[in-house]
Amino acid sequence: MTHQKLTQKDIVDALQTLTEWTFEEEKLTRTFVFKDFQHAFGFMSMCALYAEKQDHHPEWFNVYNKVKVQLTSHDVSGVSQKDIDFAKKMDAFAAINQMN
Numbered sequence: 001m002t003h004q005k006l007t008q009k010d011i012v013d014a015l016q017t018l019t020e021w022t023f024e025e026e027k028l029t030r031t032f033v034f035k036d037f038q039h040a041f042g043f044m045s046m047c048a049l050y051a052e053k054q055d056h057h058p059e060w061f062n063v064y065n066k067v068k069v070q071l072t073s074h075d076v077s078g079v080s081q082k083d084i085d086f087a088k089k090m091d092a093f094a095a096i097n098q099m100n
């Protein structure tokens with residue numbers, strides 16, 4: 001089964017490659033800092049399209065050039081492979097937009 005709650009060990013293992021991410025409040029967490037609001041919003045737009053396609057949505061908080069993201073899967077009450085995949089995508093989307 002692909003969609004299930006990952007164990008703490010699975011998450012720690014995944015974080016070996018997601019070096020900018022931490023596990024906080026039971027969620028995959030990262031704050032992205034961009035050049036300005038335009039670049040932050042470009043990033044958020046890319047994430048939004050991916051989220052709709054996957055039917056898997058971020059919890060996030062934006063102020064000007066910063067986007068704090070927390071990923072969790074409500075349906076399994078924890079982190080799933082969908083969150084790991086989304087985190088990797090977000091890193092790629094961030095690299096396309098100009099980060100600080």
Ligand SMILES: C[C@H](O)[C@H](O)[C@H]1CNC2=NC(N)=NC(=O)C2=N1
Nearest residue numbers: 055056057058072073074075076
């Ligand atoms: C009804 C709809 O399919 C669900 O609410 C989807 C939408 N997006 C979601 N996003 C996230 N992060 N977790 C979910 O469990 C989830 N469920």
